[in-house]
Amino acid sequence: MPEICHPSFLLPSPLVPVDLSEKAGAAIRLFVKRDDMIHPWLSGNKYRKLKYNIEHAKKIGATTLVTFGGSFSNHLYAVAGASAMYGFDSIGLVRGEPDDKNPTLRFCRERGMELYFLSREEYRLKEGSPFVRDLLSNIDGSLLLPEGGTNADALPGCREIIEEVQEQLGYSPDYLVLSAGTGGTAAGLLTYPHLKSRIIVLPALRSGHLGDEISALTGGQNTHLLTVCNDYHFGGYAKYDRLLMDFIKDFNKLTGIDLDHVYTAKAMFGLLDLAGKGFFDPGSTVVFIHTGGLQGLAGLEYMLQKKKG
Ligand SMILES: Cc1ncc(COP(=O)(O)O)c(C=O)c1O
Known part of the structure; x- marks a missing residue:
């Protein structure tokens, strides 16, 4: 949409290959869709x-x-x-x-x-x-x-991630993996008309009904392609532990990519854990959608400093 396409946006956002086959313990082709890079204010x-x-x-x-x-x-x-x-x-x-x-x-x-x-x-x-x-x-x-x-107008923008990824790869990935809160982003992906990829959602909070909530947002579209894995919320919304914080550091060292502690680190941790357990078919293409949230790291640092007094 030309009116809202600000000249300083990095679009399409980069799709970068990440070699973590050793860490994942599985032969998958992993890419990160760097939506975190779109713009420092709006990403x-x-x-x-x-x-x-x-x-x-x-x-x-x-x-x-x-x-x-x-x-x-x-x-x-x-x-x-x-x-x-x-x-x-x-x-x-x-x-x-x-x-x-x-x-x-x-x-x-x-x-x-x-x-x-x-x-x-x-x-x-x-x-x-x-x-x-x-x-x-x-x-x-x-x-x-x-x-x-998350509302009805949020979905078409999220759907465009798939158009970008397909164009960048030249084919449909087998899996799109992402974090979720309300499930609005995942719902947008599921409304893509000829969706071929499986959508793997890793909620950042305890949620027993996210699958139903996503289906309600999409009107039941492509529900057969949706999997919600509830095992990677690390205790609940904005909760984190040493394991997660070490993971953020390690992941950055290996890839140069920052993850936030509330959403994307939990989802990437889950992706790699699932890969190690053989969740993804060998040789499949897995695209992790980096949903942003990096501004929250400054908030975390601020809270840690405040606690120290
Ligand atoms: C960085 C980040 N990732 C993921 C989510 C979850 O998105 P959704 O509410 O669309 O599931 C949010 C919250 O909106 C977020 O800020």
Whole structure:
């Protein structure tokens, strides 16, 4: 879409081969789709999910993007970045307390996002909260985007990953592997009309129903190609341990690629573990979609420093 194709975007995002056959203990051809490289402000699945939401916002003449997120949210960061790039005002409704030094919130503020802090109870109510209702009723031309950015307009942008990968490889990969929270990115992939690849989803949080939620988003399209592996959440959302942090370091040493501790490291760890267990057919082509989230590493560093005092 020309209007939202900013000249500084790295698109199509690179598809890079990674030789980890020794580590994976299996003869697979592994590639990483580097959506994390699209743009420092708007990258990974946030670029994919926001692309058509921004187009929609322009079409309806919205002037302010409003959204929700936690205080280290990749989505909040991306909406602030996109708003600055495309000339929208933006409002972030944040779960938790104000913190001037938090790098995610600082970035948002520097991009012009107005931040409001909600208690957990209020936050849970989302647009049903009296505070949010009142705020929205006083803004002309606002477009409300859901937490995490998953809605119907998010899916077509995610689907385009497959077009890019097929063009770059010259064939359909056997497997596309990715992290998940709401499952919106995976749902977008599944709506690709002539999908030939299996979609392997590794949730970053404890979730017993993600498969059903993804199917609800796609209207049941291509469900037979979807596998959800729930074994790699490392205790739950934003939880991590020494094993995961060492993995991030090792992986970077071997490949030069950074992974974030909330989403992509868990998914890549899972991919390699599954490969070692013979999950993927020998000789198959496996594409890992790097969904971004690297801004969160600054947040992690900040929290670690804060704990140290
Ligand atoms: C870096 C990263 N990867 C993966 C996900 C999960 O994406 P989805 O909610 O579409 O499953 C998110 C959250 O949106 C994210 O920020």
